[in-house]
Amino acid sequence: MNRSLILGCLLSALFILAALVSFVWTPFDAEALNIPVRLKGPNNTNLLGTDHFGRDILSLLMVGARTSIAVALVAVGIGMGLGVPLGLWAAARRGSLIDEVIMRGNDLVFAFPSLVIAILITAVFGAGAINAIIAIGIFNIPVFARITRGAALSLWEREFILAARVAGKSAARISFEHILPNVTNLLIVQGTIQFSLGILAEAGLSYVGLGAQPPTPSWGRMLADAQTMVSIAPHMALMPGFAIILTVLGLNLMGDGLRDLLDPRLRRMRT
Amino acid sequence: MLMLRYTLKRLLSLVISLAVASVVIFTVIEVAPGDPASFMLGMNAQPETLAALRTELGLDTSKPERYFSWVAGMLSGDFGTSYTYRTPVADMVQQRMWVSLPLALYALTLSTLIAFPAGIYAASRRGRAGDVGVMGATQLGVAIPNFWFAMMLVLLFSIKLRWFAAGGFVGWDKGLFAGLHSLTLPAIALALPQAAILARVMRSALLDVLGEDFMRTARAKGLTARQALWRHGLRNAMIPVLTIIGLQFSFLLAGGIIIEQVFYLPGLGRLIFQSISARDLIVVESVTMLLVFAVIFVNFTVDLAYAAVDPRLRARA
Numbered sequence: 051m052n053r054s055l056i057l058g059c060l061l062s063a064l065f066i067l068a069a070l071v072s073f074v075w076t077p078f079d080a081e082a083l084n085i086p087v088r089l090k091g092p093n094n095t096n097l098l099g100t101d102h103f104g105r106d107i108l109s110l111l112m113v114g115a116r117t118s119i120a121v122a123l124v125a126v127g128i129g130m131g132l133g134v135p136l137g138l139w140a141a142a143r144r145g146s147l148i149d150e151v152i153m154r155g156n157d158l159v160f161a162f163p164s165l166v167i168a169i170l171i172t173a174v175f176g177a178g179a180i181n182a183i184i185a186i187g188i189f190n191i192p193v194f195a196r197i198t199r200g201a202a203l204s205l206w207e208r209e210f211i212l213a214a215r216v217a218g219k220s221a222a223r224i225s226f227e228h229i230l231p232n233v234t235n236l237l238i239v240q241g242t243i244q245f246s247l248g249i250l251a252e253a254g255l256s257y258v259g260l261g262a263q264p265p266t267p268s269w270g271r272m273l274a275d276a277q278t279m280v281s282i283a284p285h286m287a288l289m290p291g292f293a294i295i296l297t298v299l300g301l302n303l304m305g306d307g308l309r310d311l312l313d314p315r316l317r318r319m320r321t
Numbered sequence: 322m323l324m325l326r327y328t329l330k331r332l333l334s335l336v337i338s339l340a341v342a343s344v345v346i347f348t349v350i351e352v353a354p355g356d357p358a359s360f361m362l363g364m365n366a367q368p369e370t371l372a373a374l375r376t377e378l379g380l381d382t383s384k385p386e387r388y389f390s391w392v393a394g395m396l397s398g399d400f401g402t403s404y405t406y407r408t409p410v411a412d413m414v415q416q417r418m419w420v421s422l423p424l425a426l427y428a429l430t431l432s433t434l435i436a437f438p439a440g441i442y443a444a445s446r447r448g449r450a451g452d453v454g455v456m457g458a459t460q461l462g463v464a465i466p467n468f469w470f471a472m473m474l475v476l477l478f479s480i481k482l483r484w485f486a487a488g489g490f491v492g493w494d495k496g497l498f499a500g501l502h503s504l505t506l507p508a509i510a511l512a513l514p515q516a517a518i519l520a521r522v523m524r525s526a527l528l529d530v531l532g533e534d535f536m537r538t539a540r541a542k543g544l545t546a547r548q549a550l551w552r553h554g555l556r557n558a559m560i561p562v563l564t565i566i567g568l569q570f571s572f573l574l575a576g577g578i579i580i581e582q583v584f585y586l587p588g589l590g591r592l593i594f595q596s597i598s599a600r601d602l603i604v605v606e607s608v609t610m611l612l613v614f615a616v617i618f619v620n621f622t623v624d625l626a627y628a629a630v631d632p633r634l635r636a637r638a
Contacts, residue, residue: 158338161617163575166609169593170346174353246464253466254579258594273469277583280472281480291469298464 055307061300065293069115078106080113081265089283099285101275107289110267114290117179117268118297121261122248124183126241129190134237136191137198138225144203153199156192164189168251172260179262186251190244197240201233235312239305246301253294269294327628335621342613343395347388350606378404378603391606400607405599410607413592420490421581421588424504424511425573431512432519432569439516440523445550447528455520462517467576471510471583478506488585507584511577515569522565526558533557560627567623571616 072080077097084104092099098107140152168185175181202225205211214224255261256270264271269290276287358374359366375381379390394401400410443455479487485506493500530536531554539549578590585591589608596604 154334154337157334158341161338161613161620162342163571163612163616165578166575166593166612169578169597170349170605170609174349250466254468257466257468258579258582273466273472277472280476284476287469287472287476291466291473294466294469295461295464299460302460302464 052307054303058300058303058307061296062304065297068112069119072112076109076112078109080109080267091285098289101286102279111293114267114269117262118249118252121183121252122245125186125248126244128187129194133191133194134198137195140199141202142221142225156195159192177260182255182261186248201236202229205229205232239309242301242305246298331624338617346609350602401603403601403604405601410604417589417592420586424577427504427508428511428573429570432515435516436519439520443524444527459517459521462513467510467514468579468583471580474506490586507580511580523562526561530554530558567619571619574615575612
């Protein structure tokens with residue numbers, strides 16, 4: 051086991067745990083306004099301080115983690131759900147028109163400045179978590195399609211696939227029964243990375259007011275609220291920032307560690 | 322001959338990409354709820370005034386007609402007229418471009434200046450403390466949201482130390498230095514995560530090259546490790562690095578949007594935001610198309626630059 055994987059798993063677990071615990075318990079009611087204790091720095095009662103409405107920042111962060119997870123998870127789901135079948139299809143029909151169409155379509159989505167389009171989508175269809183998910187999810191599709199196709203192409207050359215073809219299995223059955231299980235590792239690693247990118251993207255969209263809407267707490271919105279207060283209550287900006295950084299760092303370390311662990315080629319290079 | 326064929330092929334895919342992109346953007350804007358004319362005139366507008374304005378804005382023609390007149394206009398440099406400001410979008414874009422473009426270039430320069438030494442250093446110290454340190458720093462750099470980093474820069478350098486203004490742009494007429502000075506914090510905020518990515522790419526590209534036979538040959542003919550790295554290693558490691566630099570430039574141009582919000586910079590990104598909230602859709606439509614064009618065009622140029630440098634790419638295509 052390598053150290054970055056352990057650290058990554060710990061940080062990610064902490065983040066997921068915080069979100070799960072928030073369903074049954076938070077130190078304070080995350081939405082309860084308590085003006086007398088507004089803008090308090092970290093102290094014994096409010097471990098991470100309070101915001102401009104006197105809300106407990108730790109509680110807000112815990113509930114906000116739910117928003118981040120929900121948005122990033124569904125966005126990765128969209129990317130995998132559409133991208134993986136497309137990638138498998140393109141690989142199964144390599145060199146054909148459909149392969150060309152899928153890959154050029156991928157290039158096109160890649161060429162779009164994702165942030166601009168995400169902003170366009172959320173602006174036109176209304177700001178909100180659902181539209182943020184769709185906007186982020188669309189840009190996950192080509193990532194998964196490309197990585198699946200790349201891995202599947204080399205698998206199609208292998209003998210066990212040839213055996214399956216000789217046995218009379220259709221390309222679709224081979225793709226799902228033999229190719230897919232062999233690219234799962236790769237998809238897990240990429241999924242982790244896209245998940246962390248999704249969290250960053252959600253924070254960015256919420257920060258400019260196009261993500262989750264009030265009263266749903268979200269880390270990006272907490273930062274937006276903090277911006278005008280940054281000189282009098284820096285902790286309001288610091289705490290959500292640290293939450294984002296630690297989470298993204300944890301997921302990235304976990305992704306890197308998993309790649310090393312799951313890819314025997316890399317493991318051999320190490321030793 | 323090969324180069325010409327390659328260029329034509331890339332050019333064709335450039336045109337197709339742009340055509341598809343323009344249809345997508347037009348469709349998204351078209352299905353947007355809300356009629357710009359009634360939005361501009363308010364709830365109590367007279368039906369006749371509304372109809373007159375709709376004719377003026379060209380909203381009473383059919384969709385395909387509007388699409389083609391929009392595209393034809395863009396091709397001849399006419400980006401339409403802003404609903405709210407009543408000025409040509411092209412003029413607004415030109416004005417804002419003088420903020421967004423220098424900002425992107427500034428950030429790219431910073432990112433390259435940080436990433437190259439960091440990546441080269443890490444590669445030459447592979448597996449040792451220096452490498453681990455640099456790689457750890459890049460992990461952190463990738464995880465930091467740039468708009469949060471921007472707020473921290475403002476907190477430290479504007480509020481505490483008072484070295485820079487917290488936002489706004491003084492304008493180039495105050496001189497080059499003053500202009501660059503007011504773009505410095507935004508450029509740093511934009512450059513940091515990019516530098517982290519670029520340093521990682523630089524390191525891994527160099528490590529790939531260092532394992533090549535020609536590097537062993539270079540060492541065998543008597544070059545020191547350092548000489549071999551500078552003379553043969555770097556040049557061959559540049560291909561992946563250049564790709565990323567190209568991608569980063571287009572990212573910085575379009576990705577400055579949020580940073581422009583943080584610093585209240587009058588760039589293209591803020592223009593998009595202001596237009597969205599004013600439902601000035603023609604501005605949103607044209608500026609988005611322009612940004613997409615910039616990104617696709619930069620990628621096209623990078624592809625051609627490769628093919629010019631590396632003959633193998635021409636042959637493969």
